[in-house]
Amino acid sequence: MGTKKETVIRTKELTKKxxxxxxxxxxxxxxxxxxxxxxxxxxxxxxxxxxxxxxGLSRPTSGEAEVAGIDVYHNPxxxxxxxxxxxxxxxxxxxxxxxxNIKFYAGIYGLTxxxxxxxxxxxxxxxxxxxxxxxxxxxxxxxxxxxLAFSVAIVHQPKIVFLDEPTGGVxxxxxxxxxDMIYDASERGITIFVTTHYLDEAEYCDRICIMxxxxxxxxxxxxxxxxxxxxxxxxxxxxxxxxxxKRGDD
Amino acid sequence: xxxxxxxxxxxxxxxFRDRKTLLMLFGVPVVQIVLFGFALTNxxxxxNIVIVDNAKDLASQQIIxxxxxxxxxxxxxxxxxxxxxxxxxxxxxxxxxxxxxxxFYTDLLHTNKAQIQIIADASDPNxxxxxxxxxxxxxxxxxxxxxxxxxxxxxxxxxxxxxxNPDLKGAPNFVPGVIAMVMLLICVMMTSISIVREKELGTMxxxxxxxxxxxxxxxxxAVPYLVLSLINLTVIxxxxxxxxxxxxxxxxxxxxxxxxxxxxxxxxxxxxxxTGAKSQYGxxxxxxxxxxxxxxxxxxxxxxxENMPLVLRILSNVVPxxxxxxxxxxxxxxxxxxxxxxxxxxxLFGMTVFFLTLSLRNFKTRLE
Amino acid sequence: xSAAITLDHITKTYNKGATMAVDDISFAVEKGELxxxxxxxxxxxxxxxxxxxxxxxxxxxTGTVVGNDIVKDYHKIRGIVGYMPGxxxxxxxxxxxxxxxxxxxxxxxxxxxxxxxxxDIYGMLEPFKNRRAGKLSGxxxxxxxxxxxxIHKPEVLFLDEPTTGVxxxxxxxxxxxxxxxxxxGITIMVSTSYMDEATLCDRIALMIEGKILSMDTPAxxxxxxxxxxxxxxxxxxxxxxxxxxxxxxxxxxYAAGEYIHLSLKHEGKESEAQxxxxxxxxxxxxxxFKETIPxxxxxxxxxxxxxxxxxxxxxx
Numbered sequence: 001m002g003t004k005k006e007t008v009i010r011t012k013e014l015t016k017k018x019x020x021x022x023x024x025x026x027x028x029x030x031x032x033x034x035x036x037x038x039x040x041x042x043x044x045x046x047x048x049x050x051x052x053x054x055x056g057l058s059r060p061t062s063g064e065a066e067v068a069g070i071d072v073y074h075n076p077x078x079x080x081x082x083x084x085x086x087x088x089x090x091x092x093x094x095x096x097x098x099x100x101n102i103k104f105y106a107g108i109y110g111l112t113x114x115x116x117x118x119x120x121x122x123x124x125x126x127x128x129x130x131x132x133x134x135x136x137x138x139x140x141x142x143x144x145x146x147x148l149a150f151s152v153a154i155v156h157q158p159k160i161v162f163l164d165e166p167t168g169g170v171x172x173x174x175x176x177x178x179x180d181m182i183y184d185a186s187e188r189g190i191t192i193f194v195t196t197h198y199l200d201e202a203e204y205c206d207r208i209c210i211m212x213x214x215x216x217x218x219x220x221x222x223x224x225x226x227x228x229x230x231x232x233x234x235x236x237x238x239x240x241x242x243x244x245x246k247r248g249d250d
Numbered sequence: 251x252x253x254x255x256x257x258x259x260x261x262x263x264x265x266f267r268d269r270k271t272l273l274m275l276f277g278v279p280v281v282q283i284v285l286f287g288f289a290l291t292n293x294x295x296x297x298n299i300v301i302v303d304n305a306k307d308l309a310s311q312q313i314i315x316x317x318x319x320x321x322x323x324x325x326x327x328x329x330x331x332x333x334x335x336x337x338x339x340x341x342x343x344x345x346x347x348x349x350x351x352x353x354f355y356t357d358l359l360h361t362n363k364a365q366i367q368i369i370a371d372a373s374d375p376n377x378x379x380x381x382x383x384x385x386x387x388x389x390x391x392x393x394x395x396x397x398x399x400x401x402x403x404x405x406x407x408x409x410x411x412x413x414x415n416p417d418l419k420g421a422p423n424f425v426p427g428v429i430a431m432v433m434l435l436i437c438v439m440m441t442s443i444s445i446v447r448e449k450e451l452g453t454m455x456x457x458x459x460x461x462x463x464x465x466x467x468x469x470x471x472a473v474p475y476l477v478l479s480l481i482n483l484t485v486i487x488x489x490x491x492x493x494x495x496x497x498x499x500x501x502x503x504x505x506x507x508x509x510x511x512x513x514x515x516x517x518x519x520x521x522x523x524x525t526g527a528k529s530q531y532g533x534x535x536x537x538x539x540x541x542x543x544x545x546x547x548x549x550x551x552x553x554x555x556e557n558m559p560l561v562l563r564i565l566s567n568v569v570p571x572x573x574x575x576x577x578x579x580x581x582x583x584x585x586x587x588x589x590x591x592x593x594x595x596x597x598l599f600g601m602t603v604f605f606l607t608l609s610l611r612n613f614k615t616r617l618e
Numbered sequence: 619x620s621a622a623i624t625l626d627h628i629t630k631t632y633n634k635g636a637t638m639a640v641d642d643i644s645f646a647v648e649k650g651e652l653x654x655x656x657x658x659x660x661x662x663x664x665x666x667x668x669x670x671x672x673x674x675x676x677x678x679x680t681g682t683v684v685g686n687d688i689v690k691d692y693h694k695i696r697g698i699v700g701y702m703p704g705x706x707x708x709x710x711x712x713x714x715x716x717x718x719x720x721x722x723x724x725x726x727x728x729x730x731x732x733x734x735x736x737x738d739i740y741g742m743l744e745p746f747k748n749r750r751a752g753k754l755s756g757x758x759x760x761x762x763x764x765x766x767x768x769i770h771k772p773e774v775l776f777l778d779e780p781t782t783g784v785x786x787x788x789x790x791x792x793x794x795x796x797x798x799x800x801x802x803g804i805t806i807m808v809s810t811s812y813m814d815e816a817t818l819c820d821r822i823a824l825m826i827e828g829k830i831l832s833m834d835t836p837a838x839x840x841x842x843x844x845x846x847x848x849x850x851x852x853x854x855x856x857x858x859x860x861x862x863x864x865x866x867x868x869x870x871x872y873a874a875g876e877y878i879h880l881s882l883k884h885e886g887k888e889s890e891a892q893x894x895x896x897x898x899x900x901x902x903x904x905x906x907f908k909e910t911i912p913x914x915x916x917x918x919x920x921x922x923x924x925x926x927x928x929x930x931x932x933x934x
Contacts, residue, residue, distance in 0.1 A: 042785035043756035142659045169782065169811045171658030171826060172915045173922045176872040183856050198812070199786055200915075203876040204855070222876060233875065235786060242787045256723035260712065267711040452706035456766070459671045461697040462724045615692075617673045 005032035008159055008191045009054060014063035016049050023049040025214035026063060031207075033159075036182060036192040038205030042242045046214040047195050051162055054193070056080055068159040081109070084153035084190075087164035091149035094138035098129055101137055102152055109156035123151045143174030147181060154185055161185065163194040167201065179204050199235040208234070210241050217241045253462055257470035264444065265474055275440070279432045279482060283425065283489045296324045297381055299346040300338060305354035309364075313392055317348075322384050339371050346370045346381045358406065367409045382410055425490045426578035427551030429483060430571040433509065434516050434545055436479050439537040441520030445471055446533040455617070464615045472517045479513045480506070499585025505578065508591070511598055512574040518605035519570075525612040545571040570605075573598045621682075622774055622805035623647040623670060628679035630665050635677075639665040641828035642679070647807060647821075652800045654819030655809040656914065662828040663809035664704055667778045670807070671701045684773050700772030702763050704779040704809075710752030714743055717751050718765055725770035735802075736765045739795055757788025764795065775799065777808040781815065793818045813915035824918050831921040839917050845869060846885050849877035849910040852902045861900045865893055870923060879916055 009031035016024040024046045031037045041047045052058040054067050056076030065072040068082035092101045102123055106116040124133050127147055137145055146166055154161050163182075167175045179201065182192055194205065202208050203222050210218040218225055218241060222234055229237045265272060301317070303310050318325050323346075330338070330347075338344045349367040351357075357364040368385055370378040386408060393406055445468075448454040457467055483506070490496045498505065519541060527533035547553065548562065549571035555563055566572050573594045580586040580594075588595070623646065630640040640662045647653040655663045668674040670683055672692035681688040683695045708717050715729075718740070722729050733740075739761050746754065751762060760780055767775060777796075781789040793815060800806055800820075808819070816822045816836055823833040832839055852858040859878055862871045867889055871880035882889045894907055912920075 042787055043783075165783075169659035171661075171811075171918070171922065172813055173872075173919045174658070176919070179873055180859075183859070187856065197783070197785060200814075200875040204873055238786055239790070242785065245787075253723050253726060256720060260709070260716070260720045263712055263716065264709070451708070451710075452703040453709065455668075455671075455673060455703040456701055456706065456721070457724065458673055459696050459699065459701045460721075460724045461693070461726060616675065617668060 008033050008068055010066045012064040014065045015061050017061045022214050027216050033191055034186050034189045036186050036205045038202045038208035039195045041211035042245055045211040082159045084158040084161035086149050086153040088168040092137045097134045097136055099133045105152045106155050119155055143170045146170055150181055160191040165195055199238055202234040212241050212245050254466055258473050261474040279428055279486050282428050297345045299323045300326050300344045302330050302349045304352045305350040307355035309355040309358055310350040316388050316392055363405050365407045365409055426575055429486055430575050432482055433479050433513055437475055437513055437516030438520040438541045441475050441517055442523035442533040442537055443530050445524035446527050446530050476513055483509050498582050500581035505581050508577050515570045515602040518609045521609035544569050549575045551575050570601045620649055621646040622649040623683055625681045626679050628676045628681055630676050638828050649805055650803050652806045652820045654816055654822040656816045656822050657825035658811050661825040664778055667776050671776055698773045700767035700775045702767040702777045702780055706763050708751040713748050713750055715747040721766040722769045727770050732769055732771055735771050736768050740765050756784045760784055760792055774805045779809050816914040840912050843912040843917055845881040847910050847912045848880050850907045851877045853904040858902050861897055865896050
């Protein structure tokens with residue numbers, strides 16, 4: 001990461017309060033174009049809230065944030081055009097077929113009919129789903145579903161894609177394939193903002209950020225973090241930081 | 251037994267901690283009754299009525315004077331025959347007609363009995379009832395004045411005829427309708443949702459794996475809603491008595507007994523819904539579309555069953571609310587005793603047994 | 619030692635046979651053992667739990683829990699097992715204490731009577747006993763759920779994915795609790811999709827699509843890994859992975875933490891040197907290359923590869 005790259009996410013003292021409860025407490029960071037940015041934290045550390053603010057779904061209480069060059073206060077709707085989003089819990093319509101899902105998402109992001117057709121074919125070929133194009137998504141194995149969901153989330157070539165625990169419950173082999181797709185996307189210049197509970201996956205990120213009690217407690221490359229904490233894996237780093245947590249879940 | 255009680259107390263905790271739902275359960279019937287009560291107690295003034303005085307004697311004159319001294323009526327006195335009265339109603343000129351028979355006072359003196367015929371335009375049931383009640387009150391007042399001075403009480407019978415809408419669809423009938431709906435709402439919807447919620451939470455699996463008998467799980471779910479329904483019934487009855495001035499003419503005990511039977515039917519239906527639904531949302535849809543809609547349409551509470559096509563009339567027989575509605579109307583409004591409603595009660599009882607058996611059989615002690 | 623749980627050729631399908639959930643599975647769990655079912659979602663783990671807790675009937679085969687038949691003696695089984703279903707979330711609107719009290723009563727006991735059984739775990743929750751379960755953190759919820767499953771001193775404990783969605787710190791704590799319970803002699807059957815948790819079990823069964831791929835102690839499962847496994851890293855991991863894949867001698871390769879794990883078609887110094895040469899020619903710098911001990915995850919991926927004719931590992 002030697003050369004200075006374009007910044008696509010920039011936050012400064014970004015804060016979100018729910019009443020007296022400070023869910024996100026003055027977080028400041030920058031994410032560069034094409035970077036794989038891991039966002040880690042224990043349950044309730046404020047990851048989801050921070051992610052929602054960046055996606056334009058939740059209005060910050062104070063601080064600044066710019067996503068894809070757009071201010072989250074003034075144009076949250078414009079942000080949505082520039083990002084993709086995928087979570088473990090919700091991603092695809094299970095009662096629609098593979099093809100219908102692709103068409104639907106491509107459609108809401110305003111792709112033309114021609115583009116939709118080309119994209120659908122491209123995706124299905126790439127995912128090796130030719131024989132299952134007209135299968136209901138609910139009948140696909142979870143791993144396939146998640147891979148499809150990711151492809152759909154970046155179907156409109158967003159600048160940034162937010163992945164909220166994308167690989168939960170997926171078998172290890174498919175998880176690896178999933179990460180291959182993430183690398184691919186990153187090489188095409190899509191910035192990846194990802195949360196995960198699998199700490200080995202944190203090692204695959206260019207940089208990781210660990211949140212504890214709403215604050216950023218560590219932000220660096222996996223290598224540097226391990227050096228700083230004098231341990232040989234990210235899990236240990238995480239333990240050391242998360243142990244200091246005082247508050248529970250939201 | 252201790253397990254069972256603990257289960258019930260837990261169910262009550264759920265009910266009382268979900269303030270919004272609780273508010274809705276008690277709020278909806280109260281709002282409905284109060285709104286209706288408000289519409290009812292709007293005083294009616296200067297209504298056009300016609301008095302056909304075939305008697306022209308002392309008693310009829312006294313009553314007419316009494317009627318005229320109020321602000322309720324604008325009285326015209328004409329001698330009309332039946333068809334003329336009918337025409338006057340049809341043209342909308344009059345809301346009510348009072349007919350004194352010839353020899354009214356003589357009858358009253360000699361036989362201690364006389365009759366006055368009251369004909370009302372019941373196409374507007376509220377007004378018709380209110381006006382009839384006014385006349386009723388005034389004549390009752392007259393009677394008590396008369397009887398204060400003589401030894402043998404005299405009795406004036408009122409022969410009330412409601413034109414166009416003999417069953418008076420409206421005001422008083424609204425209350426039994428609300429009762430039927432609210433019981434169904436609580437029992438079917440709330441019961442099924444609360445059971446399905448346990449499935450969603452995964453707690454049902456644990457309960458099934460416990461030594462606690464599945465049948466008791468069901469019973470424990472049912473008890474709080476039975477109690478809630480009875481409380482709600484009481485609230486509705488109190489409101490309808492105090493706000494609408496609607497007395498319960500029949501036996502209160504009978505009313506509660508029959509309501510309990512209907513509640514059990516509804517609980518069984520709720521259980522049946524819960525066995526078919528996979529999510530709380532599904533349970534709600536199934537209860538609303540599958541239970542509430544037919545009840546509203548086919549119980550006779552909104553649309554008179556007599557006017558329906560044959561198919562719907564036949565179909566209405568399988569709606570438990572229809573029978574409950576008839577029973578409540580008979581007991582509450584007409585003051586009839588069990589000997590008059592045993593048929594409907596028996597049908598309802600049969601349905602209860604049927605649905606209860608069906609739902610208990612469908613409730614599995616295992617998953618799937 | 620006698621078996622606490624046995625499964626004998628158990629098969630279970632859904633949708634009238636259309637979906638195979640558990641495919642002719644047989645195994646036994648000894649008394650006092652901590653047995654892990656390891657596999658992704660849809661592997662059939664939950665179905666096995668439901669069969670053993672008598673919530674489902676098998677299509678074929680028989681099973682026992684502490685000598686009781688899972689079909690005939692279901693009532694007996696329901697009295698002696700503790701069960702924590704997947705996505706079990708307690709009553710959110712009841713407090714910690716109310717939840718526990720309720721489950722205690724349902725199982726015909728009281729908190730006081732069995733306090734010693736749960737005091738280790740409940741001790742951590744007691745300061746929050748008047749808090750509603752819905753307001754607890756993920757880790758605390760798991761602890762409460764475990765207390766609820768333990769309150770009647772079960773002989774066998776079934777825990778279906780107890781650590782899914784729980785952060786690493788809470789997961790670690792949870793496994794420490796399981797170890798203490800095991801020390802008390804309770805047989806525990808636990809499932810997880812986190813491969814790193816597998817090594818904490820006495821024995822594991824690696825499952826996928828209703829079948830058991832391998833069943834043994836974690837050490838033996840690892841020992842059975844057929845090839846030499848290497849770990850490699852460089853200054854540019856994305857590029858390295860692509861380059862490694864391009865090499866013809868690669869059998870499997872995938873990212874594993876900070877390294878890339880790979881195995882070679884031809885083992886030996888020569889092949890290793892050839893690979894390093896190949897990579898250096900392609901411009902990979904700061905290479906660290908070493909032999910490594912496989913993890914359970916490596917074994918799982920290897921077994922998956924076997925199953926699918928070895929195409930999974932190399933698919934791009």
